[in-house]
Amino acid sequence: MQRYLRVIRLFWSTAVAAEMEYRVNFLLAALSSLGNLAGSLFGLFLFYSKDYTFAGWTWDAALLVLGIFTLLQGFSATFLAPNLNHIVRHVQEGTLDFVLLKPIPSQFWLSTHTLSPWGMPDLVFGGILIGYAGRRLGLGMDDYVLSVIPLLFGLIILYSLWFMLGATSIWFVKIYNVTEVLRGFLEAGRYPMVAYPAAYRFFFTFIVPVAFLTTIPAEAMLGRSEITWVFGAGALAVVLFFTSTRFWRFALRFYTSASS
Secondary structure, eight states, X not given: OHHHHHHHHHHHHHXXXXXXXXXXXXXXXXXXXXXXXXXXXXXXXXXXXXXXXXTXXXXXXXXXXXXXXXXXXXXXXXXXXHHHTTHHHHHHHTTHHHHHTSSSOHHHHHHHSOOOGGGHHHHHHHHHHHHHHHHHHTOOHHHHHHHHHHHHHHHHHHHHHHHHHHHGGGTSSOOHHHHHHHHHHHGGGGSOGGGSOHHHHHXXXXXXXXXXXXXXXXXXXXXXXXXXXXXXXXXXHHHHHHHHHHHHHHHHTTOOOTTO
């Protein structure tokens, strides 16, 4: 474990040093994140401006969901997109050969090799929004701690789905649009699942598990999440993570190296 932590520290320190050569990009990323958050708040405001509320969700409770969604956006932009979107490039350019020859698991290298600090503003804005809504709702530290576990499960679910889509590039080289479709589905997580008709709630819970990413962690934070949903999120996270590992090993059987 210490070996992997040292490798991650080297990876990320190098990535941050390289990215900070273009510091204006951080300001642009912060402005972009602020604009996206303002748009999301405006969209939520349109629902609540006419005394309409999502069933069981006050304005402040809905802000918690939006805050968690913003955190996930920051996590994706910081850790997932810079790494997993490059799997396609490695396959196209044949540089995956060099990854496979390294003395560490290829999935670990592909998942942690770099990060982008330009996703940090979303992490900060998401945390501020959650803190603001939590203060208005009277949440304590124990309420926030209760949501950590389902939120962690949600991050694992998101990573596993994204990695498996990236792994399909071994068969379908140009799949950039597929990851964009996944990100499009994840946009549904900015609102509580009760905002959608029953058919959509079923789809975003059991087909594309968006509900496990935002709504269930928010319900846990509010102290009204059923334990079965938390266990379900944990089971889904474990199954998808191990499935992504097996799927990657299976995909590599069909990989034709650049030198062959």
